[in-house]
Amino acid sequence: MRKLITISSGILLLVLAFVWWMNSRQPRPMELIPTLTNQPEYCLTCHTDLPEISASHPVKTFGCVSCHGGERLALDADLAHSTMRGGENPSDLTVVETSCGGNNCHSGSEAEKRDHIQRVTTSIQSTYAGAIANIRFTFGAQKDLSAQFGISAVTDEHTQTGIASLAAFAPPAEKNSMLQKFGENCLTCHINAVPREGEVYARQTGCAACHLTEKHKLTTSISYTQCNTCHNRGNYNLRTMAFDERTDHPSARLQDYYQPISQFTKCEYTLDCVDCHTRSEVMGNGDLHANKKDIQYIQCKTCHGTPTELPLTKMLTDPNDIAFRMDFLNPIMDLKLGDTVLMTEQGELLWNTRALSDGTYEMTGKATKQYFTFKPVMGSGCTQTGEDQSSAYCHTCHAVER
Amino acid sequence: MSDLSRRDFLKLARNGFLYLSGALTLGGLIRFLSFETNPARQTRFELGQSAKYPLGTKTPLNEIPALLIHSDQGFTAISLTCTHLGCTLEDDADGFACPCHGSRFDADGNVKHGPAAKPLKRLRLEITKDDELILYTE
Numbered sequence: 063m064r065k066l067i068t069i070s071s072g073i074l075l076l077v078l079a080f081v082w083w084m085n086s087r088q089p090r091p092m093e094l095i096p097t098l099t100n101q102p103e104y105c106l107t108c109h110t111d112l113p114e115i116s117a118s119h120p121v122k123t124f125g126c127v128s129c130h131g132g133e134r135l136a137l138d139a140d141l142a143h144s145t146m147r148g149g150e151n152p153s154d155l156t157v158v159e160t161s162c163g164g165n166n167c168h169s170g171s172e173a174e175k176r177d178h179i180q181r182v183t184t185s186i187q188s189t190y191a192g193a194i195a196n197i198r199f200t201f202g203a204q205k206d207l208s209a210q211f212g213i214s215a216v217t218d219e220h221t222q223t224g225i226a227s228l229a230a231f232a233p234p235a236e237k238n239s240m241l242q243k244f245g246e247n248c249l250t251c252h253i254n255a256v257p258r259e260g261e262v263y264a265r266q267t268g269c270a271a272c273h274l275t276e277k278h279k280l281t282t283s284i285s286y287t288q289c290n291t292c293h294n295r296g297n298y299n300l301r302t303m304a305f306d307e308r309t310d311h312p313s314a315r316l317q318d319y320y321q322p323i324s325q326f327t328k329c330e331y332t333l334d335c336v337d338c339h340t341r342s343e344v345m346g347n348g349d350l351h352a353n354k355k356d357i358q359y360i361q362c363k364t365c366h367g368t369p370t371e372l373p374l375t376k377m378l379t380d381p382n383d384i385a386f387r388m389d390f391l392n393p394i395m396d397l398k399l400g401d402t403v404l405m406t407e408q409g410e411l412l413w414n415t416r417a418l419s420d421g422t423y424e425m426t427g428k429a430t431k432q433y434f435t436f437k438p439v440m441g442s443g444c445t446q447t448g449e450d451q452s453s454a455y456c457h458t459c460h461a462v463e464r
Numbered sequence: 465m466s467d468l469s470r471r472d473f474l475k476l477a478r479n480g481f482l483y484l485s486g487a488l489t490l491g492g493l494i495r496f497l498s499f500e501t502n503p504a505r506q507t508r509f510e511l512g513q514s515a516k517y518p519l520g521t522k523t524p525l526n527e528i529p530a531l532l533i534h535s536d537q538g539f540t541a542i543s544l545t546c547t548h549l550g551c552t553l554e555d556d557a558d559g560f561a562c563p564c565h566g567s568r569f570d571a572d573g574n575v576k577h578g579p580a581a582k583p584l585k586r587l588r589l590e591i592t593k594d595d596e597l598i599l600y601t602e
Contacts, residue, residue, distance in 0.1 A: 071481040078488045095505050097550035102502055118564045123551045135502060166549055166579070174579070381568075381577040390566035 091137060096125030103127050103134035105142070116280040118391065129161050153269035155183060155214075155254040162269060175384050177348060182253070182269065184218055185346025185357070190252040192353025194231050197248075200300070201238045209352040213252050218350045225350040243303035250305070251292040258305070265291040272344070282336075282392045285429040286319055289335045294321050317464055327362075327460045329436075330453075334429045338365070340410040347408075362456045364406050365415070365423070367438045368448040375417050376405040385413035394426040511597035514539065528601060529553075530587055541587040541599055542573045548580035560584070 092106040105126040114120060119129070127134045131147035148154035152161035163169035163179050170176025182188055189212030198204045198211070212228035219226075233245020250258050253271040257263040265271050265288065273280045275288050296307040312318045319331040336344065343358050351357045367373040378385055378401050389397045395414055397403070402417040415425045418435070425434045439446070446455055468476075509528055517523055517539070523532040529544040529552045544553040544560065551564035559570040568576040573584030588600040 068478040068481060071478070071485045074489065075481055075485040078485060078492065081492070082488075093503070095503075097545055097552075100505055120551060120564060123549060123564065176579075387566060387579075 088137070094121065094125055096121070096128065097123050099125055099128055101125075101127075101134060104137055105130075105132065105134070107137060108139065108142075112278045115278050119280065131157075131161070148268070151266050151268060151270050153266070153273075155188060155268045158183075158268050168269075172348060175387075178269075178345065181342075181346040181348045183214075184216055184348060184350050185344075186351050186354055187253050187344070187346070189213055189216060189228055189350065190231075190249065191225075191228055191350065193248075195352065197244050198236075198241065201240050203236060203238060203241055207352065209350065212350075213249065213254065216350065218348070221349060223349045223351055223356070225352060228350060240303050247304045248298050253292075257291060262295060263291050282388070283429045284334065284336045286315075286334045290319075293335075294319065294324075296321070316462070322464070325454075325457045325461045327453075327456065328462050329434075331462070332432075332434075333425075333427055336428050337414060337425065338412075340406060340408075340412070342408060342410055359408065360406065361451045362453060363439070363448075363451045365404055365412070365425075365436065367440055368451065369439055369442070369444050369446060370448055372438050372440055373423075374405045374407065375402045376411060377402045378411075383411070385411045388413045392428055394428060394431055505601075507600060507602040509599045509601070511599055514591055514595050514597045517597070525599070528587075528599065530599065530601075532597075532599070539589050539591070539597065541589055543585040543587055543601065545585070546580055547575075547582040547584060548578070553584075 089107050091104050092110065093102050093104060094106050095102045103125050106121070109126070125134075126132070129147075129152045131145050131152065133142050133145055136142035136144075146152075147157040147161050152158070158179055159169060165171075165176075168176060168178040169180060172180075186192055189209075191209040191212050194211045194213075195204065195207050195209050199207050204210060209225050209228060211231035213231060215228065215230040217227040231245070233242050233249075236242055236245070249255055250263075254267045256267070257265055266274050270280070271291075272284055272288060273282065275281055275284065294308070296305055298304070299306045308321050310317065310322055316331055320326055338360050339358070340360065343360060347357065363371075363373065365373055378397060378399055381399060385397055385403060389395045395416065397413065397416070404412040404415040404417070404423065406412065412425075414428055415423055417423055422435050422437050425436065426432070427434070444459075509525070511517075511525070511532065517532055517534045519534050519536070521534050523534075524530075524544070525532055525541075531542045531544055533540045533542070545551070546553055546562040546564070546567055548562065548565055548567050551562050553560040553569065554563050555561075556568060559568060559576065560573075561568050562580065565579050567578055567580035569580070569584055570576055573586070575581065575583055590598040590600070592598065
């Protein structure tokens with residue numbers, strides 16, 4: 063009996079030593095109790111190397127779980143990650159409402175301009191409605207160019223455009239083989255699509271398709287190169303129903319920005335896309351639209367005016383104006399109450415501009431931080447009529463040589 | 465010095481094994497049972513003697529975070545957690561500013577502009593018989 067007890071205690075001691083050794087190899091649990099949730103989570107035990115995702119989403123306040131999901135108390139990696147939303151990307155549109163939504167976050171009221179998710183999910187960049195309608199019309203699957211299908215089914219209960227809903231586009235159900243090929247080869251650009259392979263196409267999906275420009279870093283300072291992971295990379299070939307990549311591989315901005323066939327002015331390649339194209343144009347305005355032209359409205363005259371009219375402006379008198387919020391997120395202007403900024407015909411403020419006392423205007427690049435000044439057309443030698451303000455007319459005189 | 469007999473040595477070793485394994489098992493059990501996986505956030509803070517905070521001072525309490533004010537009206541404390549989404553506020557020219565989303569509050573904690581909509585929370589203070597200041601966040 064004594065012998066048995068001795069052997070048993072020896073074995074127990076060995077087992078304990080082994081458990082102790084195994085335990086000592088485990089990382090020491092690192093607890094975080096975010097102020098937003100007030101619930102402890104242990105994600106930082108393994109993820110201390112990640113940078114703060116943005117100044118607006120500090121980990122001390124948000125933690126990890128409120129955005130990413132996951133098992134907050136688990137120390138086993140597989141278990142901890144088992145219920146994550148959207149894998150590594152909680153902004154994927156299939157899960158974005160749970161991750162980024164909420165009244166105080168990104169699915170708040172339109173009046174407070176916190177309806178980002180509603181706008182993005184109905185935007186042409188998500189629905190791809192125009193491209194789908196065009197191709198279906200071209201191959202006889204529908205009688206006109208009206209938007210009937212989107213990448214996913216989506217509704218707009220307060221439609222201002224007459225398009226109340228889009229059905230989910232289902233290429234395998236199409237009778238024409240070209241439409242099936244379109245589905246196989248050409249649906250790589252809407253923001254929830256998995257991008258084509260290759261470094262130039264590399265981007266995430268959902269919000270992160272535009273706002274994540276490096277690992278675990280969200281930004282509103284978005285370079286044209288991020289937009290060009292979809293845009294200006296080539297063309298869809300209607301004969302083969304495949305994507306023809308652009309064949310040049312320039313490194314200089316002048317040649318890289320647009321495709322070789324494009325015509326553009328100096329400001330169009332010197333500035334970044336987001337310096338001119340507004341939130342509504344890029345992220346949608348909450349309505350379903352039939353094609354890109356219906357939502358893209360910025361023209362040269364938005365900043366430069368016409369020979370007979372100055373560009374629209376607005377003086378900032380409300381400290382809650384969205385211009386201040388945008389300048390806070392990407393502090394390039396130091397806007398103050400009383401400043402006058404340019405405004406679009408839709409009433410959107412170009413918050414990275416300011417009217418100067420000498421009748422000129424200044425602009426700072428949102429991504430490059432470059433400072434520019436420019437004059438209105440009024441008073442110059444330009445003879446262009448106010449009606450002919452699409453870019454093609456301005457390019458006639460102002461296009462640059464590549 | 466007496467030689468340890470083989471029998472005594474084995475007995476000693478056996479007892480040593482028994483006690484050591486028993487102690488380790490007990491230690492492991494206590495450690496396992498005492499580990500709190502889901503602890504509640506601290507809501508009571510002992511700030512020490514009230515004399516540490518002279519009249520006319522405003523003392524930032526970074527670990528809470530809060531601002532302890534000692535004025536003619538006595539002690540008051542304002543939470544420095546933004547009422548919008550909970551970021552820790554920073555000193556501004558004439559109040560407090562949220563570094564996350566830009567809300568501004570005046571020196572009394574009232575909203576100057578959003579996105580925050582509610583004023584900063586006033587925190588409950590208690591002075592014990594021994595003149596110790598206790599602050600409660602809830």
